[in-house]
Amino acid sequence: MVDERREAAETPAELARALEAVSERRFQFAHPAEAEFAAFLDFYRIKWEYEPKSFPLRWRDGRIAEMFTPDFYLPEQDLYVELTTMKQSLVTRKNRKVRRLRELYPHINIVLLYRKDYHELLSRFGYGSVDITSLRPDQIERILLSPAEIQARVAELGRQISEDYAGTSLILVGVLKGITFFLADLARAITRPLAIDYLQLSHELDEGVRISKDLDLDIRGRHVLLVEDIVNTGMTMDFVLRTLRQREPASLEVCALLDKAERRLVPVPVKYVGFTIPNEFVVGYGLDYRQLYRNLPFICVLRKEVYEANGNGPLLKRPVELASAGHA
Secondary structure, eight states: OOOGGGGGGGSSHHHHHHHHHHHHTTOOOSSHHHHHHHHHHHHTTOOOEESOOOEEEEEETTEEEEEEOOSEEETTTTEEEEEOOSOHHHHHHHHHHHHHHHHHOTTOOEEEEOGGGHHHHHHHTTTTOSOTTTSOGGGEEEEEEOHHHHHHHHHHHHHHHHHHTTTSOEEEEEETTTTHHHHHHHHHHOOSOEEEEEEEEEEETTTEEEEEEOOSSOOTTSEEEEEEEEESSSHHHHHHHHHHHTTOOSEEEEEEEEEOGGGOSSOOOOSEEEEEOOSOOEEBTTBOBTTBSTTOSSEEEEOHHHHHGGGOHHHHHHHHHTSSGGGO
């Protein structure tokens, strides 16, 4: 049974706007539940196609006697979805068709969903990876980047970097801790020989930024790629770049998954950018709020109420501006 606390995800204003947007796309949905499900998918940035294909189920005298057209196809998951209601006659008929489809086309992935099963479907894609008590769906302002969008862009970055560094090797340098997921995926997408090393920074009000965990590798004469999760003001990155340049690498470039260009105070060269995002507080895919939510497979915008609740607004400024090089 779906956790009742997740029902909050079905009623936020953002989901209502998604439903309105779906209506404006003028799909001729056969049932209002289909429009609602389409809006639900849009809210979580899951690509979908409506009734894209019909499958013959039975033949009579060499002619097709019965067809089945699933309601939705999710191309990123290679999954067909058929919606149903609590009306038993419809459930029985659709179950029969789904069983027949699986018999005839065993390579086809299909699920039969009740409205209450939406979140069970989401859990297949990783959207339920964080305990619902720690981040409720109604605390999410919106999904900014889906897992599929992130992985596709990381693969593109890997191809571009591999081409640019053809014939040579490089060292990937990550700044802990937010870089963990992006650096691991990016390294797998790069086809050049590489080594990985890490820096960790600390920020003291009286001393400013300093390196608390230095590199283990000597980067002198090596090609270095500084990999960041997010570039904000650029102040901390400028410190890291100046420090690394003093060690005389053969080259030094920056790859950032996210870039808040409008927040830049110090100009820093970012050669490879995954996504340019608005000035909003985001978590997921390594990015955290008070060390939480790093393991979300997507990147989402937190509602202000989450980080401003109980007078904690000033405390938030520390992780946003100072927690790591990725947030500065």
